[in-house]
Amino acid sequence: MQQFYMDDFMQTYSSEGEARRSAEEIKTVLHTGGFNLTKFLINKPAALENLMEEDKAEMKAQRILGQPWNPKTDKLMFAKPKFLYTGQQMTQRKVLSIAASLFDPDGLISPFAIRIRCILQRIIKEGRNWYQPVSECYLQELQEWMDELDSMTPIQIPRCLIPNTNETHQLHTFTDASMSGIAAIVYVRTTNADGSCISQYVISKTKVAPIKQLSVPKLELEAATLGAEQDENGARNYLIKTSQNEFVSGTISTLLKGSNREKGDNLMPFTPFLDDIGLLRVGGRLNKAPLTYSAKHPLVLHIRSRIARLLIEKAHHDCGYQGLEHVKAHLQQTFLMIGLRKALRSLGKYCFICGRWRADNVRPKMADLPEFRFPVVNKQYPFVNTGMDMFGPFYIEDRREGTQMQYVCLFKCLVTRAVH
Incomplete structure (x- = not known):
């Protein structure tokens, strides 16, 4: 479903x-x-x-959730919006409507689409009313943009990015920024068995720079964050799927055959299943529990996989380098990693920050005791050499005088350790 x-x-x-x-x-x-x-x-x-x-x-070409798809070529396309500018008054509201009419989830025309958003930002900076005509200086620029959109040649990209799971794949993300906007683009690089490489477009995103002017280094950091956001989900799912195909391929093959029993498979007691994108998850009896989908059906990861080690290190950092059980509970909300406790113990041994917290306190060498601490040498009576401490106040109720404030003075003999 x-x-x-x-x-x-x-x-x-x-x-x-x-x-x-x-x-x-x-x-x-x-x-x-x-x-x-x-x-x-x-x-x-x-x-x-x-x-x-x-x-x-x-x-023939059909729309899949609004995205045109050509089944004959198996390619996704960009659909030009159906708006017509017939010379009617161009207002700020009209420019926003034109910019919002571009439905481009894959970012096929993102370098072109950001231009009208930059124009809209400049119009907004003038402080005009939404229904007031825009300045004459923008009309020609807007008309040229719409003419280019009308004459734009069809843009298509392959729907299938990873046709063979036995090949080696890498995600490459590029980001850039200027005073006008920031951009990020992601490619997947496939290495075939014969060593040849193919790079394919995945997605791109653009954003207009904030109205409050920032320096170029800060904008480049914003672009890097945008690229990480585009890369994170796709890369995470891809790495998990690759890891599962490498370490638990037997369980996946059993499920694809329609069976739920395989002799010697330690994962079968967890009633595993494949979700809608082909990732192996734990079944169980928590479907009616008020939990997130990931908590009810954690993803299965082998503890020796590279992504499992990276996720453990990230959770250890996110949890503030807390104890083993705390990090374990945090990870088990999303993942099932058999042997997790042993891996966390090993991580704690080699973690630099944890090593600093576990280090023994340095105990400075104490000086020799002074002569007056030895009664045999000085033959002194008690309390000749005395240490004193004072603390308070304490509030004491007295029947005749009411509440009184009292202090305590403590005298200690430095030789016999007697207290007065």
Whole structure:
């Protein structure tokens, strides 16, 4: 059910046979509930050969959650908005409407789209009313921008970024900033078995620089943060999936076969399953618990994987270098790592900050005791050499005089240790 958005179903399959079985099963299951799922569309038409023709969509470009997709070429495209400027009065509100009409989730035209947002920011700085006409100096610039958009050639990118999981993949993020805006772009670099490399576009984002002017170094930091935000989720899921394919591939293969039992598989008691993006998660009986999805179904990670070690180090830092149990509880809200306690003990031994906290206090060497501390040498009576301390006040209730403030003076013999 997680692959449904309203009445649309979307899923990716690794083979035509898997797609064919899924299409037949989904249609049968929904039909039992009185729902007739139609308009099936796939980039491999042979996978739908068992369906009736009236259940198939025409093999042409369609919108998938607003994003145009060409099934023949299996590419995503940018759809130009349908607005027409016929010389009507251009106001600040109209410019905002034009800028907001660009639906470009993948950032295919982000270098072009940021231009109108920069123009809008300059208009806002003038302090005009939303319904007042913009200055003449912007009209020609806006008209040129819309003419360029109207004559823009179609832009397409491959939908599938990682066709083969056996290849080596890297994510590369580039960021830049100027006084006008900041930008970040992500590519995936694939190394094939023969050593050849292919780089493909993933996503890009742009932002207009804040109205409050910042220095270029600060803007470049903002751009780096933007790039990290674009890279984090995709890289995290990709690294987790790669790790699972390397260390728990047997469990994944068992689940793909439709079985939930495999002799010698230590993960089967946790009732694992594959989520909608193919990540291995823990099942269990917490579906009705008031918890987040990640807490109810943690991701499975092998403790020897690189990403597991990085996540442990990050959690150790985020938890303020607290104790083992605290960091363990923090990680178990999202991940199942068998052998986590042992890994945390090992991390604590080599952590520089933890080593400083565990270090023994330096005990300075004490000076020799003075002669007056030895009664045999001086043959003195008690309290000849005396130490004194005073503390208070204490409030004491007296029947005759009421509340009184009292102090305590403590005398201590330095030879016999007697106290008065």
